[in-house]
Amino acid sequence: MIIQTTDPAANPQAISYHRCTVDLRSGKIVYADVPCRNLDDVLGGFGRSFQDLAERRIANAYCDENPLIVNTGLLTGSTAMTGLRTYFSAYSPIKGSKKGLPAAMWSTGSGKFGAKFKWTGLDELIFENRSERPVYALIEETADGPRVELKPAAHLRGLSTHDKIMALYKEYPDAHFAAIGPAGENWQNNYMGAVALSTENQLKSGEDKCRFAGRGGMGSMMGFKNVLALVARSSDKTKPLSAAVKAANINVIKGGGSARIQPLSRGGGGGTWAAYDVMQVFNAVPVNNFRPQGNALPEKLFRENVEPDYDIKSEACYRCGITCHNNISEKNPDGSRGEFLAKFDYEPLNLLGTNIGIHDAGQAARLIQLGDNYGMDSISLGVTISYVMAYNERHPEAPILNGASFGDYEKARELIIQAGEGRLPEIGRGSMRLSESLRETSYAYHVKGLEIPAYQPETNPGYAWAIAGGHMSMGTYGMLTREGKSDVDSWVKGITEEKLHIVGFDMIGLCKFFDISKGISTDMIVDCLKSEFGFEVTIDDLRRAVRRAFMRGLALELRQGYSRDEYDLPAEVYENPNPHIKLPRITTPEFMAELKKRVWAVFDKEIDAVFGSDFIRF
Amino acid sequence: MQIQVRLIGLFKTGRFREETRSYPAGSLVADVVSDLDLPREHLGIVLINDLHADLESPLNDGDRLTLLPLLDGG
Numbered sequence: 112m113i114i115q116t117t118d119p120a121a122n123p124q125a126i127s128y129h130r131c132t133v134d135l136r137s138g139k140i141v142y143a144d145v146p147c148r149n150l151d152d153v154l155g156g157f158g159r160s161f162q163d164l165a166e167r168r169i170a171n172a173y174c175d176e177n178p179l180i181v182n183t184g185l186l187t188g189s190t191a192m193t194g195l196r197t198y199f200s201a202y203s204p205i206k207g208s209k210k211g212l213p214a215a216m217w218s219t220g221s222g223k224f225g226a227k228f229k230w231t232g233l234d235e236l237i238f239e240n241r242s243e244r245p246v247y248a249l250i251e252e253t254a255d256g257p258r259v260e261l262k263p264a265a266h267l268r269g270l271s272t273h274d275k276i277m278a279l280y281k282e283y284p285d286a287h288f289a290a291i292g293p294a295g296e297n298w299q300n301n302y303m304g305a306v307a308l309s310t311e312n313q314l315k316s317g318e319d320k321c322r323f324a325g326r327g328g329m330g331s332m333m334g335f336k337n338v339l340a341l342v343a344r345s346s347d348k349t350k351p352l353s354a355a356v357k358a359a360n361i362n363v364i365k366g367g368g369s370a371r372i373q374p375l376s377r378g379g380g381g382g383t384w385a386a387y388d389v390m391q392v393f394n395a396v397p398v399n400n401f402r403p404q405g406n407a408l409p410e411k412l413f414r415e416n417v418e419p420d421y422d423i424k425s426e427a428c429y430r431c432g433i434t435c436h437n438n439i440s441e442k443n444p445d446g447s448r449g450e451f452l453a454k455f456d457y458e459p460l461n462l463l464g465t466n467i468g469i470h471d472a473g474q475a476a477r478l479i480q481l482g483d484n485y486g487m488d489s490i491s492l493g494v495t496i497s498y499v500m501a502y503n504e505r506h507p508e509a510p511i512l513n514g515a516s517f518g519d520y521e522k523a524r525e526l527i528i529q530a531g532e533g534r535l536p537e538i539g540r541g542s543m544r545l546s547e548s549l550r551e552t553s554y555a556y557h558v559k560g561l562e563i564p565a566y567q568p569e570t571n572p573g574y575a576w577a578i579a580g581g582h583m584s585m586g587t588y589g590m591l592t593r594e595g596k597s598d599v600d601s602w603v604k605g606i607t608e609e610k611l612h613i614v615g616f617d618m619i620g621l622c623k624f625f626d627i628s629k630g631i632s633t634d635m636i637v638d639c640l641k642s643e644f645g646f647e648v649t650i651d652d653l654r655r656a657v658r659r660a661f662m663r664g665l666a667l668e669l670r671q672g673y674s675r676d677e678y679d680l681p682a683e684v685y686e687n688p689n690p691h692i693k694l695p696r697i698t699t700p701e702f703m704a705e706l707k708k709r710v711w712a713v714f715d716k717e718i719d720a721v722f723g724s725d726f727i728r729f
Numbered sequence: 730m731q732i733q734v735r736l737i738g739l740f741k742t743g744r745f746r747e748e749t750r751s752y753p754a755g756s757l758v759a760d761v762v763s764d765l766d767l768p769r770e771h772l773g774i775v776l777i778n779d780l781h782a783d784l785e786s787p788l789n790d791g792d793r794l795t796l797l798p799l800l801d802g803g
């Protein structure tokens with residue numbers, strides 16, 4: 112970036128980011144320093160990419176005009192803890208309106224690729240059109256600035272995410288990598304392809320410990336473009352920590368914001384896996400396609416019940432002290448660590464475990480690993496499989512696909528393999544399309560075409576307004592469970608004021624675990640920006656930019672044809688209320704009607720004022 | 730007064746899962762948290778008889794107090 116101001120909110124145009132546009136059809140590669148339009152652009156991530164997507168009218172995700180935008184955030188590659196994020200944005204193949212138009216979407220992951228990418232000197236890479244032959248993009252730091260080159264990638268075709276990364280690592284031992292798996296390669300039949308991002312740990316150990324940008328089928332978009340991998344090659348730009356960033360980093364570790372995510376051995380909460388214990392108190396751990404039964408089955412995947420049989424190791428991304436990865440390995444008979452299996456986070460563990468009736472940790476781990484190796488979003492994958500199982504339970508006389516039922520590990524495995532290889536579009540295209548083709552949509556657990564994460568919809572009406580996946584783009588998932596909020600006023604306030612600010616992390620280049628409850632509009636971030644860039648930016652500047660970016664996302668959804676009816680929860684929530692969930696029942700039709708009326712009253716007015724009423728016309 | 734205390738997740742480690750304990754009349758949730766030396770930075774949810782409460786909530790004889798760690802992220 113070229114920075115010629117200390118006031119990025121007032122003078123964003125005095126800051127330029129370095130963009131490379133690659134025309135995959137012609138092979139033409141163009142570099143440009145692009146002045147920022149506003150603070151959203153300066154912060155980066157989806158704050159910038161959605162402004163570019165908004166300039167296009169896209170009716171089908173798989174068309175030449177739909178760009179794939181790879182970028183970073185302002186603090187990616189900085190000394191601020193967790194500053195490792197890479198963002199992938201495009202109109203999504205999986206998330207779309209009932210009108211048939213694809214929604215703008217971003218997905219993000221950690222690992223070291225983002226920092227290496229930033230350190231090449233590039234801030235953004237846009238792929239236009241598609242390549243006739245499979246390629247990978249080599250992004251290199253040179254004396255003349257960053258250089259991007261397309262290389263033949265036929266030798267990578269068919270390899271798993273991990274194998275692609277390891278094959279490229281042999282060739283580029285000083286680089287980091289982003290790669291798709293067979294799912295993304297089979298984009299025609301698989302809309303839930305993820306992008307794997309390499310970690311130091313993975314490259315050193317040879318174990319498949321990647322991170323993933325999973326949501327929204329950005330791996331399928333890469334596959335459609337015929338770009339199988341990205342290689343970022345640069346020297347590590349590690350500079351000494353300034354006093355301000357050091358103080359912020361210490362606060363991240365010791366200040367309590369990330370306490371629940373840190374390892375138990377360090378006095379932390381043990382990562383997102385610990386959500387199992389909390390949700391189970393309310394009988395709110397999703398079981399058998401989001402139908403908790405009020406029994407103890409979910410406890411089988413409690414950490415305390417897994418630990419005796421498996422080795423659990425807390426590990427981290429490059430230079431991150433939060434150490435949020437709970438890596439599960441087999442335990443050898445002598446108690447030593449055996450083969451690495453998978454990382455246990457709450458979402459994949461639940462959605463490829465308890466929610467499909469799998470209560471064996473080893474089996475759940477194998478399914479997570481399989482989905483990761485094929486490069487699929489574990490949330491969309493798990494929820495579509497649970498839908499199939501629920502359908503088969505309702506139709507024992509005429510089951511679909513391989514007849515998989517809850518708890519059938521072998522059949523679940525078979526479905527993942529077939530979907531990953533592009534042989535099962537019924538799974539690969541997600542639960543919205545499958546349920547519509549079967550005319551049984553009420554128990555397909557997606558909102559606006561994107562499968563929901565492992566928080567029961569009964570506990571989170573805010574899903575309706577999440578702009579890029581249920582929990583990471585609308586922070587209301589704990590409002591009922593954690594805060595006990597069951598009145599409409601609190602929910603209107605939560606959705607329209609505080610909880611949307613969670614998306615700020617998807618602009619600036621940091622993990623949400625940096626400070627999930629407070630977001631990026633804090634003194635900590637202000638101090639980091641001052642120290643890293645000399646910026647005089649205020650908390651209010653940041654809040655305005657994050658809010659504007661969120662509103663743009665919502666406005667873009669409306670422009671892609673979403674009707675107000677689609678801002679809702681799966682119908683089963685209303686039609687067949689779950690009697691076991693021990694929380695106030697707020698998701699009644701009346702509550703939702705009132706909530707919608709009041710939330711839209713706020714959002715409509717603001718979208719109109721900020722973007723104009725013409726913006727949402729396709 | 731007798732309070733039935735239930736601990737969830739990491740709070741159980743080195744303590745107990747569920748226990749009936751005696752506290753002086755007028756005790757608050759915070760008194761139980763201090764008595765059990767629970768790490769406050771991890772305290773996320775307080776339930777009294779299955780209803781949300783907080784550290785300053787008073788306890789009554791026979792109450793069932795559940796203490797849960799934080800919930801965040803996925």
Ligand code: SF4
Pocket residue numbers: 193194195221222426427428429431432433434435436622624625
């Ligand atoms: S919080 Fe977790 S995912 Fe994020 S950088 Fe740290 S270890 Fe990686």
